Amino acid sequence: MQINSPSSEIETQADNVRRATIDKSVKGPVLFLFLNAAFWLMASTILGVLAAVKLFSPSFLGDCAFITFGRLQPAHLNALVYGWGIQAGLGVMLWIMARRSGQELRNGRSILYVAGVFWNIAVTLGLVSILTGGNTSMQWLEMPSWIWPILLLSFLVYAWPMVIMFGKAFRPEGFMVSTWYILGACFWFPWIYLTANVCLNCLPSLGALAAGINAWFVHGLILLFFAPVAIGSAYYFIPKITGKPIASADLSKLGFWSLAFLAGWTGMQVYMGGPLPAWMPSIGAFTGTLLLLPVGVVGLNHHLTTLGKHDMVATSPTLRFTFLGSLFFPVTGVILALLSNYSTGVTLQFTHASYGFQIVSVYGFFSMCVFGAIYYIVPRLTGCEWLSVRLIRNHFWFSTYGIAAIVVTSLVAGIQQGGDLNNPEMWDQDFMQLSMNARPYMIARALAWGLITWSNIWFLIHLVLMVAGLGRRSSAPTLLHSSHDDTPHAAHA
């Protein structure tokens, strides 16, 4: 930051003090969430490797009941969604909301800890139940039915202070798109989660409609929780690091409201051609494709904001992860459109492509943005800098290649599988050809999760060291390019 006059220097210092106070007020809960989330991410990726291996070698590690694919796969995804995704998301949301609205977290820190502990205990018990026979087979709601009230309450405990902060700092003229998204996530998640759980766990019997509601829930969680948190984080960090304002306020608004209006309709297209009344999957297909609009608008806005500052993508770990995450958003949108419309959708329906969509949205898009946020937030909370450029770089490249491999192989496997299912030549064949054809892709998926596990080991160790306060004692941030190491970085100064 260029300092011209003594008065502005004082202002800057006052500003820094204010920021430090806000950071200090949320430090405990945010670090607690990040650290636990990172452990769950580790667990999820290891389960991901195992589940992928089980797809081509079902008797790997024996025919033990706990590790059959039908139980492993939900455990893997629930750990990813509830253990890592929502937990890390809450951490990022809390910090950004506090910073962006300029509000300290005044009281209630202990109840946040309690909620965090309950969240983690509930997820642990839920996963153990899935593996030991409590699996409900409702996608992303596989945990037994007594878990969800705990998770919902814990979430609300975190959402409440954020809503208060937002309300206090809401200025009609000062337009804050990142907090819009984060408030939206605070608001949509409980609504979706409560609706889905009441319908699926409390109502007596909904038959095929329950399956439709389940699909709606999964899409709602992706589009109205994971996407807003990641977009909000990108809207906060891209301008922050590049030092440029968000390119267009109108595009931001358009992107936000079109997502808000469209996303709630999607989901049931998963069962296109199924028993649901035809308009339900049809409207899902329509909005699923139309979501290309907010996706394109947000992508364009991020692109325009980053334009001309691409050298910073190479140096700043935060911007690099956020940039890649934002790049995965259009990819997510295109894959969703491919899965949703009736011409390509029927080929990809009931294939591995749906897994590819879940991974690209939760891992490629959401998690990469959250990693970016974590690389920015943690040094400010712990007071020390990231230890090693190499670890960050490893984390970035192994994750990138791993996710890209999973998404590409899942999609290609989906096309292959869908083609085999709809191949007239195979009308009287058993599933031999199909399972043989899918095998190489599943081996690739296992290897890709292996790469990601490798990257996460280092991320976890790095994070643990940072939280333990063993980071680098330095005023210069850890940047990725050694040649630029001594040039001071405007945004990080």
Next chain:
Amino acid sequence: MSNFRTFILGLITSFGLPWLLLIVIPVINYQELSFLPYDKDRDGVEGYYPPATVHGQGQLIYIREGCVQCHTQMIRPTQLALDGWKKGWGQDQEPRPVAPVRSNTLRDYFGEKYAPLGLVRSGPDLANYGWRAPDRSVIHQMLYAPQSLHDWSNMPAYKHLYKVRKQQGPNSQSAIMVANREDAQQEIVPTAEAEALVDYLLSLKKDYLVPGTAVATNASAKK
């Protein structure tokens, strides 16, 4: 957005609309769903549609084991996919059926708390498995050691649903034969859960005649 209240109102409207129309109203309407009577003159059968529901106890095992991860229970209409023409996927087990298997309706899953429509079709669709199911003991063998039937199968073995015990006296009535059994002195006996799961699989018949559609089916059958 002029103020906080308008913003919140915008959020509520934008999401409340699909929530109400796509979830709440259909859920309320679903409660009205009931059995449909067959008309003897029109349909040629008596009773109610669907004539039978699935074996509920076994479905709990199906759900617990996460079978939905690889098996669907949904036949898509022929204008979308070839499910209906797959050999043996419907009631008509002829090698060359005259009509495709019909796609499913909401009532086919009547009475199920949660219809396991499935996520990925890594294994065959099971919507109408009951019609094509082999002998009980073969299904047990399929569950106990899938690779003993098809060496290419990537289905997990559900060994925990079976008990291996020392043979006492003559063969137990319920014991299943598995081709590659190591020790002739041992017998493999299905637990109650395995029996329930097989009962469930045998009860999967989701292409019963829909009232009012019999004429079309008969006409095409006579061709």
